[in-house]
Amino acid sequence: MRLMQILRIQPLDPLMIRDGRPFDMTPGIKAHSLSDVSPSVLAGTIRTVLGKYSKDVNPIINGDRNIYRQLSSKKSKVVVRGPLYEKDGEIFYPVPQDVGFYHSTENKKLGVDIRRPVQLLEGEGFYGIGTNGLYENLLWLPMSKQVHKETSEAPAYMSATLMHQWLLDELSQEDWGRELKRWSEKQNGSHFIEKFPREERVHTAIDHTTYTAEDQKLFSTESIILPDGMSMLVAVDVSQSNIDWPRDLSLVHSLGGKRRLAHFSADNHETSAYWKCPESILNAVKEKTYIRMVLATPAYFSKGWLPGGFNEELVYENAWESGVNLRLLFACIPRWQPVSGWRYGEIPEDHSKENSAQKNEKTGREKPVRRLVPAGSVYFFEVTKGNAEDLVKLKWLASVSDENRRKSAFDHEDGFGLALWGVWEPSK
Structure with missing residues (x-):
């Protein structure tokens, strides 16, 4: 039987969750952020947090950089499921792609397209996935009840209550319209949340020898801000790991880039029902x-x-x-x-020619x-x-x-x- 423990993560700062675009020492460069928190960012952070409570490895005491390799080994590789976003006791999921949003040209209200595929009749064809007509005789025809140009002014997350109704195929266009009206009018108890807002900060590079600002070396970072009262829930499978689960876990730890802080705590068993x-x-x-x-x-x-x-x-x-x-x-x-x-630890031999200085520092890649x-x-x-x-x-x-x-x-x-x-x- 798997032993699942629930962690609650409450961000204390805007979170910098970088995307894959290059970010180097070029003056004026900008570090872009993803639109939400990547599961791998949370998983890596949680394993580091749990590593502080392990019997075998305690980075606070010995300061051994081998902690990263040991935490990645099979011995301490815990399975993490999440994140789920929770606000006011309700879970919020990303809005599914089988519903689209548009602004009506008549009354400017937000409407929906419900997308359902239809089976092709004999002799019909569909262009498929690629220019070569791949799967053209296997996939059904995409169809929506309305044809409109989508709008970017639409909710990004919907409550679990509404999602479950949608999964049961119980929501009509009228139901969607009623809930969207409540959301657009900012009524309490809305089942929708918009995209997480972004914050941009300008920084200056620091000379590590003098600890003073370097001339003409400004750069900017982008971060996402979770709504007030929103936290993230993660289920951790500790049944196969050798890490002692900290029953009274409650600490502040960095999350994402630029060492932005979040509070990590063990949650009650009631939230285990979310999974x-x-x-x-x-x-x-x-x-x-x-x-x-x-x-x-x-x-x-x-x-x-x-x-x-x-x-x-x-x-x-x-x-x-x-x-x-x-x-x-x-x-x-x-x-x-x-x-x-970013991969911490020693650079593999096949990458040694790419950056020998980086290999000597063993800072990763x-x-x-x-x-x-x-x-x-x-x-x-x-x-x-x-x-x-x-x-x-x-x-x-x-x-x-x-x-x-x-x-x-x-x-x-x-x-x-x-x-x-x-x-x-x-x-x-």
């Missing part, structure tokens, strides 16, 4: 033919946008070892999301940029064998990411590809 699938959804998917998967966090797939288990016929047998066979009918996916990072499927992406499936309930029980808010063959990233362990599941019916 369990609601009974209403389990009952809805039972023996259901059509189900859909919504990504709550970005996912890595070995075939780019397509999970690695699907064959050339877009069929996944024994999907995610659940005993269920799936056929992919369509997917709503925005532009790929770049995720990078940047990780390669990877293309992930963004959170909110939606996959439409047909169940061809088995009971969908078995799959949903196994993979509700669990990772569906593929294994990285190079093991330069640990997407399963870091919380990438957490999935939500629901039902749908083909459009007629």
Whole structure:
């Protein structure tokens, strides 16, 4: 039985979560931030925090830089699931891509497009995913009830209450319109949250020999600001690790770039229910033919946008070892999301010629940029064998990411590809 512990992270500063764009000593350069907190940033920080309480490794006492290599080993590789954003006792998920937002040309109100694929008739064709017509005879036709130009003035996150209704396919356009009106009028109890605002700061480089500002070396950094009262929840699997779980954990620790601070604390067991699938959804998917998967966090797939288990016929047998066979009918996916990072420790030998000074310092190097499927992406499936309930029980808010063959990233362990599941019916 897995032992899951819940951590609550409350940011105390704006968070700098850098994207993969270069950031060097060029005067006037700007460090850009992602739109939300990357799972790998939280996972790495949490392992460092837990490492301070380990029996074998205590970086506060011995100051050993080998802590980074030891924490990355299998012995202390804890599995992290998150983050989930919580505000006022409610979880908020990224808005799924099977709904679009637009401003009505008549009354300027915010409206929605509900997207559902429709099956092609015999003799019809669809252009597919690439210029070569890939999967043109397998994927269904994208269809929405309205055709409008999307607006950027739309919510980015929706409450778990509303998300569960959407996964049950119980929200009509009128329901969406009513909730969007409450949000646009800033009424209390709104089920939506806008994109996290960004803060930009200008800094000056410091001469480390004199500790004074260097002339003509200004640079700027960009950070995201979580709404007041919002915190992040993370579930940590400590059943297979050798780290003693700090029952009374409560400390301030850096998170993200520029050592911005956040408060880490052990949370109560009530929030553990957030990681369990609601009974209403389990009952809805039972023996259901059509189900859909919504990504709550970005996912890595070995075939780019397509999970690695699907064959050339877009069929996944024994999907995610659940005993269920799936056929992919369509997917709503925005532009790929770049995720990078920094690797601490000694530079590998094959990189020694790139920067010998950096190798001597043994400070590490940047990780390669990877293309992930963004959170909110939606996959439409047909169940061809088995009971969908078995799959949903196994993979509700669990990772569906593929294994990285190079093991330069640990997407399963870091919380990438957490999935939500629901039902749908083909459009007629």
